Amino acid sequence: MENSPPVSLAIYDLDRTITSLPTWTPYLLFAARRLRPIRFALLPAVAVSAAARALGIIDRDRLKEAMHRFLLGPSLSPQQLEPVSQAFAEWIVRAHIRPGARTQMEADRREGRRIVIATAAHRFYADPIARLLGADDLVATEASRGMTGDIQPLLNGPNCYGDAKQAMIAAWFARSGMNRADTHIRFYSDHASDRPTFDWVDEAVAVNPHRKLRAMAAERGWRVVDWGGGSGGPRPD
Secondary structure: OOOOOOEEEEEEOOOOOOEOOOOHHHHHHHHHHHHOHHHHHHHHHHHHHHHHHHOOOOOHHHHHHHHHHHHHOOOEOHHHHHHHHHHHHHHHHHHOEOHHHHHHHHHHHHOOOEEEEEEEEEHHHHHHHHHHOOOOEEEEEOEEEOOOOOEEEEEOOOOOOOHHHHHHHHHHHHHHOOOHHHEEEEEEEOOHHHHHHHHHOOEEEEEOOOHHHHHHHHHHOOEEEOOOOOOOOOOOO
């Protein structure tokens, strides 16, 4: 029996790695303005939830659910959300992609690498960003769905962050049918919370790292790169 040919992957974090800004809060404000502007009256409740997270009263996942509920409401149909997510993705890709991320993705494609984005961002808006960037696969946080497919604030499974991100990537990899022994995996991220994934892959690359990740990269011999900022541009309509 012949061995499977070797496979190469390039896995990218999204927020502040590919993009020059975090995407969750900008997305909620973008979507609320278009779909539920009356819910801006609940911004003080969002601030209270953020304070509760800072004090350790609630965790990151519960904050994510609370922000979703306050700004987008208890339920939205995919038909309502999809055009808004597409417009948001077009704005992000036009104005807030790090130049070095574009260059590196092109280089990884030339090497024949399969491009994967693994992100804590919700799939309902990360998916159009991934498609516009030409990614082959996406591992992302999933929202709960109602009986008719409506998107709801509760998470459906773990938030794709930290240890959970590594587990979700490993589960995706197992489903793909690839052989880990024959697969070279390169991973790019800006944040030390991705240490479990950095440790799991063959080649770790710290992108525009903050102090903690920079120290970790120096200790472990990981490559450090500067991909610059976003291209800027006008605010979305």
